[in-house]
Amino acid sequence: MRVNISPMKNGTGQLSEIYLDSRARILCPPELIPAPGQYVLAHADSSDDPLPVSVFFSDSAPNGFRCAPSLPLAWRPGTQLNLRGPLGHGFSIPAFARKVALIAFDESPARLYGLISIALKQDAEVVLVCETVMDDIPEAVEVQPLRAFMDIYQWADYAALDVARENLHQLGEMLGKTEQAKSPREAQVLVRTPMPCGAVAECGVCALTIRHEWKMVCKDGPVFEMNSIFPHKKG
Numbered sequence: 001m002r003v004n005i006s007p008m009k010n011g012t013g014q015l016s017e018i019y020l021d022s023r024a025r026i027l028c029p030p031e032l033i034p035a036p037g038q039y040v041l042a043h044a045d046s047s048d049d050p051l052p053v054s055v056f057f058s059d060s061a062p063n064g065f066r067c068a069p070s071l072p073l074a075w076r077p078g079t080q081l082n083l084r085g086p087l088g089h090g091f092s093i094p095a096f097a098r099k100v101a102l103i104a105f106d107e108s109p110a111r112l113y114g115l116i117s118i119a120l121k122q123d124a125e126v127v128l129v130c131e132t133v134m135d136d137i138p139e140a141v142e143v144q145p146l147r148a149f150m151d152i153y154q155w156a157d158y159a160a161l162d163v164a165r166e167n168l169h170q171l172g173e174m175l176g177k178t179e180q181a182k183s184p185r186e187a188q189v190l191v192r193t194p195m196p197c198g199a200v201a202e203c204g205v206c207a208l209t210i211r212h213e214w215k216m217v218c219k220d221g222p223v224f225e226m227n228s229i230f231p232h233k234k235g
């Protein structure tokens with residue numbers, strides 16, 4: 001089950017700190033903080049840029065949250081932000097999960113990072129599959145390179161993946177080689193793509209075809225059940 005869309009709010013925030021791993025701390029009211037997998041649309045107060053940026057949760061932080069990379073280079077500590085959110089469906093780790101795989105298929109694991117503490121709290125073993133090194137991964141988490149993807153996916157009873165829309169086909173091909181009996185009981189996938197309007201203008205930039213139907217990643221996702229994208233897969 002995915003996290004349902006929360007009541008959306010408008011408000012202001014501030015970029016307060018940029019960390020060495022390119023994540024950043026955003027100060028904002030608690031009701032604007034997205035859950036793991038959800039996002040807020042952020043627009044810098046003084047910016048000429050016409051489009052807002054999708055900002056994803058990565059970790060908790062005092063008076064706001066730590067967001068995933070990468071923010072626009074022009075945003076510096078002190079930049080005032082207009083925020084709208086939280087938006088979209090996020091991840092939800094099922095209560096039965098005791099073997100949790102977090103798989104950054106093609107980029108930073110920062111958007112999956114927020115699931116680590118949730119999984120550990122329910123006494124799950126956690127394996128993070130990624131190519132990007134993050135230096136504050138808890139010791140209890142095993143980190144594996146992407147070449148271990150299929151082994152870890154088959155080991156897990158719940159898997160959360162982060163993948164760019166353009167790489168979904170490649171992911172589907174890899175999963176097509178999995179024996180269904182060895183797939184996790186449940187799997188969810190965060191599809192990354194530009195989401196300039198966050199469903200307000202129905203611009204269609206984030207469109208995805210699933211089973212011959214158009215879905216909007218900004219509001220139908222960005223987290224989808226794996227079996228809704230790849231029907232022959234469990235999850």
Ligand code: FES
Nearest residue numbers: 197203204206218
């Ligand atoms: S971002 Fe405009 S419809 Fe999804």
